Amino acid sequence: MKSLVVDDSGVMRKIVIRALNSCGVNDTIEAADGKLGWAAFQEEEFDLVLTDWNMPEMTGLELLKEIRGSGSTVPVIMITTEGEKGKVIEAIQAGVTDYLCKPFEQDELQAKLDKYVAV
Amino acid sequence: MRWPIAVNHDSIILKDREPGMVSTEDIFAITDNVFSTMVDSRVEVIEDSSLSSEQNPITGCVQIAGAWTGAVMVQTTSELASKVACKMLALEQNSANLTDCQDSIAELTNMIGGNIKSLVPGPSVLSLPSVTTGKDFDIRVFGTTTENSLCMNCEGQLLRVVLCRGDR
Numbered sequence: 001m002k003s004l005v006v007d008d009s010g011v012m013r014k015i016v017i018r019a020l021n022s023c024g025v026n027d028t029i030e031a032a033d034g035k036l037g038w039a040a041f042q043e044e045e046f047d048l049v050l051t052d053w054n055m056p057e058m059t060g061l062e063l064l065k066e067i068r069g070s071g072s073t074v075p076v077i078m079i080t081t082e083g084e085k086g087k088v089i090e091a092i093q094a095g096v097t098d099y100l101c102k103p104f105e106q107d108e109l110q111a112k113l114d115k116y117v118a119v
Numbered sequence: 120m121r122w123p124i125a126v127n128h129d130s131i132i133l134k135d136r137e138p139g140m141v142s143t144e145d146i147f148a149i150t151d152n153v154f155s156t157m158v159d160s161r162v163e164v165i166e167d168s169s170l171s172s173e174q175n176p177i178t179g180c181v182q183i184a185g186a187w188t189g190a191v192m193v194q195t196t197s198e199l200a201s202k203v204a205c206k207m208l209a210l211e212q213n214s215a216n217l218t219d220c221q222d223s224i225a226e227l228t229n230m231i232g233g234n235i236k237s238l239v240p241g242p243s244v245l246s247l248p249s250v251t252t253g254k255d256f257d258i259r260v261f262g263t264t265t266e267n268s269l270c271m272n273c274e275g276q277l278l279r280v281v282l283c284r285g286d287r
Contacts, residue, residue, distance in 0.1 A: 008247065009229070011207050011222045018209060054229075054245055081233020084241060102230045103156040 001117060002027045002044070006037035006051040006063060007079070012102075016050050016079065019109045023117040034058025038066050046074055048116050053080035053087070061094055068095035075116045079104070141238050146269045146280050149234045153227055154273060158206040162271040162278060170194060170277055172254045177220060179228030179250050180258065183236050185243025188285030190260040191232040193224065197252070199276035200224050221250040231280060262286055 031037035035057035051060040075097040083101040170176040175197035182190045204215035204223035225248040263283035271278045
């Protein structure tokens with residue numbers, strides 16, 4: 001299984017990758033913003049995408065729209081501080097698969113990942 | 120539009136709260152929640168005091184723009200920044216470098232600011248975080264005045280969250 005982790009925070013990327021590793025997912029590509037994430041997504045095939053929302057160059061929502069616009073049905077999990085109802089609905093309408101608000105317990109992230117890694 | 124994919128929207132929780140003022144209780148609850156979930160540390164409110172240059176202060180800042188305009192600053196010591204960086208990055212004690220500390224404080228500030236944003240009238244957007252470190256500095260977000268400031272203790276270190284509101 002191959003995953004793409006997109007976040008401008010190096011700390012968050014490490015936390016997410018650590019959780020992925022715990023699920024047995026060791027093949028992960030990192031990107032520091034949505035634009036780099038989209039470039040990586042176009043070059044390789046991924047089984048799971050985890051993205052932040054607020055990032056420079058291209059936001060996670062824009063990345064999500066690009067991914068869905070390309071016809072991909074890859075599971076996309078948004079991990080963000082944007083917890084307001086309107087924002088969550090915006091992400092759902094753009095085709096997000098799952099949503100995790102920061103801050104989160106390690107168990108919450110693990111539970112989200114387990115669902116998609118098991119698939 | 121519906122996507123032909125397995126979507127787990129039942130696991131997505133929609134927050135629906137009437138936006139209003141941000142109280143010191145709100146700031147405390149948000150800060151305690153962020154620190155307890157991300158670094159397994161609790162915070163407690165203490166009497167107002169200031170950071171000295173000997174404590175090598177570090178300040179994270181995010182701005183909110185939109186229906187409500189302002190900024191959220193998180194100020195602490197380099198010692199606490201190092202502790203949280205080691206916890207967040209799963210590093211050995213005292214092995215975090217300056218970049219690790221800056222990244223960790225930036226992310227915690229982003230989380231505190233993002234959660235405060237959900238309490239103020241929207242729609243609004245959150246800026247990317249900035250972090251300032253050094254011996255002797257003062258930060259001012261122009262066009263704002265301090266609306267709320269809460270001094271806390273976290274792992275024996277001073278932690279202050281300041282909410283600045285845009286001048287009308």
